[in-house]
Amino acid sequence: MHYDVNLKRNVDESYPILVVKSQQEIIDEISQLSYNKYALITDSNVQKLYGRTTLFSMGSVFSFEAGEQNKKIETVLSICEKMQGEGFGRDSLIIALGGGVVGDMAGFAASIYMRGIDYIQIPTTTLAIADSSVGGKTGVDTKYGKNLLGAFKQPIAVYVYPEFCKTLPETEYLNGMAETIKHGMIADASFCDYLEVNREMILKRDVDVLGKVALSNCKIKAGVVEKDPHEKGLRRILNYGHTIGHAIEHISKFKLSHGQAVSIGMAVEGKIACMLGNLEIKSLQRQNKLLSDYGLPIVIPDEFNIDDILEIIKLDKKSKNGLARFSLPCDIGRMSKFDGEWASSAEEPIIRGAISESLSRDGH
Ligand SMILES: NC(=O)c1ccc[n+]([C@@H]2O[C@H](COP(=O)([O-])OP(=O)(O)OC[C@H]3O[C@@H](n4cnc5c(N)ncnc54)[C@H](O)[C@@H]3O)[C@@H](O)[C@H]2O)c1
Numbered sequence: 001m002h003y004d005v006n007l008k009r010n011v012d013e014s015y016p017i018l019v020v021k022s023q024q025e026i027i028d029e030i031s032q033l034s035y036n037k038y039a040l041i042t043d044s045n046v047q048k049l050y051g052r053t054t055l056f057s058m059g060s061v062f063s064f065e066a067g068e069q070n071k072k073i074e075t076v077l078s079i080c081e082k083m084q085g086e087g088f089g090r091d092s093l094i095i096a097l098g099g100g101v102v103g104d105m106a107g108f109a110a111s112i113y114m115r116g117i118d119y120i121q122i123p124t125t126t127l128a129i130a131d132s133s134v135g136g137k138t139g140v141d142t143k144y145g146k147n148l149l150g151a152f153k154q155p156i157a158v159y160v161y162p163e164f165c166k167t168l169p170e171t172e173y174l175n176g177m178a179e180t181i182k183h184g185m186i187a188d189a190s191f192c193d194y195l196e197v198n199r200e201m202i203l204k205r206d207v208d209v210l211g212k213v214a215l216s217n218c219k220i221k222a223g224v225v226e227k228d229p230h231e232k233g234l235r236r237i238l239n240y241g242h243t244i245g246h247a248i249e250h251i252s253k254f255k256l257s258h259g260q261a262v263s264i265g266m267a268v269e270g271k272i273a274c275m276l277g278n279l280e281i282k283s284l285q286r287q288n289k290l291l292s293d294y295g296l297p298i299v300i301p302d303e304f305n306i307d308d309i310l311e312i313i314k315l316d317k318k319s320k321n322g323l324a325r326f327s328l329p330c331d332i333g334r335m336s337k338f339d340g341e342w343a344s345s346a347e348e349p350i351i352r353g354a355i356s357e358s359l360s361r362d363g364h
């Protein structure tokens with residue numbers, strides 16, 4: 001005897017991304033949605049900087065000490081329990097106001113709170129605007145590694161207020177620029193042109209130009225996520241620069257920021273693409289010039305050892321049969337497909353060659 005529980009579902013997880021000119025616009029948008037209570041989740045830095053602004057008067061504030069080290073299950077648990085203490089029910093809305101750490105944790109809290117409630121993202125770092133606020137990946141780190149617990153949970157809306165970027169420290173600001181240039185490289189040559197032409201305004205943090213950059217970033221990332229919401233194939237292209245980037249970030253003991261590491265990662269992986277005959281050297285040179293014009297590094301610092309990097313990329317969760325795999329560009333704005341997949345293995349001598357040519361002691 002048996003019974004098949006038939007739960008085939010067709011869900012619509014669409015949501016709008018809005019670039020706004022004032023905090024009031026966000027409040028007006030949210031007020032039109034029918035929620036009973038608002039839980040604003042943020043971190044200590046954002047609270048210090050913006051705690052007196054109107055957004056903070058929307059509902060109860062749940063703030064945690066800023067920093068990746070607090071992106072852990074205990075923080076989420078503590079927020080959820082405080083929300084329960086304050087009587088937040090299923091008709092509540094979580095508002096994630098902060099960088100990627102806030103967004104990932106608030107989204108995760110939304111995915112488990114009373115088996116799931118709605119949340120919105122209000123990203124306040126360039127990285128969160130360009131990358132983490134779109135796509136629905138949420139989660140926390142464990143002592144075994146980053147983002148090892150989590151869920152796919154799409155927000156119901158993303159509101160981008162570029163003015164927030166004005167208070168970011170320079171390194172944080174440039175972190176998002178590395179992901180931005182990555183988006184141009186993987187999907188949109190005209191966006192790369194735009195980044196070249198408007199560099200000065202972007203580096204001056206002109207809010208109108210930042211709004212346009214934000215929208216292009218979101219469109220590119222959302223375009224990829226729409227085609228591959230659960231990371232089965234195409235989404236791999238978003239990892240361009242990240243296989244080498246993660247290894248370098250790790251070896252530097254996080255002295256290199258994520259954006260700096262990804263920038264170097266794109267330079268090395270771009271070189272691998274050239275060595276495999278997929279990318280013309282002049283396209284790589286153009287990518288690298290764009291990165292360095294934005295103050296991002298493209299060479300591996302002296303103290304790095306090739307074998308350490310190779311060792312780590314072999315352990316990368318995307319490796320296959322002990323061979324590291326890379327998503328590689330075939331032109332500015334276009335990625336290569338290898339045997340139907342958006343990633344390719346590269347033999348060790350090629351990777352070694354690309355890394356060795358990218359070491360600063362080689363005089364680059
Ligand atoms: N979900 C995804 O798809 C995805 C994608 C990429 C990265 N991530 C995650 O995002 C996190 C990194 O995000 P991040 O770089 O935004 O880090 P973050 O959230 O730690 O923010 C960086 C720093 O900037 C501060 N800050 C935030 N907004 C500010 C503002 N407007 N002015 C001044 N300071 C401000 C923060 O308090 C923090 O100190 C990582 O945990 C990473 O795993 C997630």
Ligand SMILES: [Zn+2]
Nearest residue numbers: 179242258262
């Ligand atoms: Zn990244």
